[in-house]
Amino acid sequence: MGTKSVGLRKLQSATAAGLGMVAGVIAAVAAHRGTLDAINRRLEKLEEQSDNQQWSNRAMQQRLHWELLSKAIDDPDLAEVLDLYEVPVTERQRRQYLFANALYTNLLWNHRMGNYTLDEFFKHARGIFQNPVAREYWEATRHQRDSLEGTEEAELGNLIDDLLLRLDEADTEEWWVVGEPPTDT
Known part of the structure; x- marks a missing residue:
């Protein structure tokens, strides 16, 4: 009976350790997922800023084009x-x-x-x-x-x-x- 108890306790300990490891893995994946989501949000924001910068650059180019034409007209x-x-x-x-x-x-x-x-x-x-x-x-x-x-x-x-x-x-x-x-x- 003592052997069964020891075996049962080892099994329970192993199960608890396994569950603890699974919980740790889940927590790590969740934390990693949160980090990935934050990175994706940052990339989207950078892409949006890049698009805005492109339009700003295009507007500046059009303004320069007009200034050059104005000088040539004058x-x-x-x-x-x-x-x-x-x-x-x-x-x-x-x-x-x-x-x-x-x-x-x-x-x-x-x-x-x-x-x-x-x-x-x-x-x-x-x-x-x-x-x-x-x-x-x-x-x-x-x-x-x-x-x-x-x-x-x-x-x-x-x-x-x-x-x-x-x-x-x-x-x-x-x-x-x-x-x-x-x-x-």
Whole structure:
């Protein structure tokens, strides 16, 4: 009987030790899980900050673009540096083309930042390109857009090219109804 008691006590001790070990493992896993959750929350916050920083950088870049164009519009000597047009242009045309570029870039960035849907981009472009100077600018910069093949900007440029073709072929004075706005996907 004494042997059974000792055996039973050893079994109980082993069971208690095993349960203690399992409880310890569970506590360690729980603590580890808490640490992993904290790390995941921190990574999500860092990703969010990174996204905000990217948008901040893009906004800064757009501001710099406008400042450079403004200087070129105001100073004919600086504007000559940006004269990459396929045809010779006068100083006045160059300044107008630089401004048309600023309008288009603003439209492009409004779409990229989500301020305009693709439909809204299309409708604003349809308005901008009613102006003959904006159309001249578009044609004079065709070779620059051709170099963007395969990019989002090239796709948007093709959308405008198609729109301008439809506007030229339209037999209506109601330009605001010409062309089917694309659907956002």
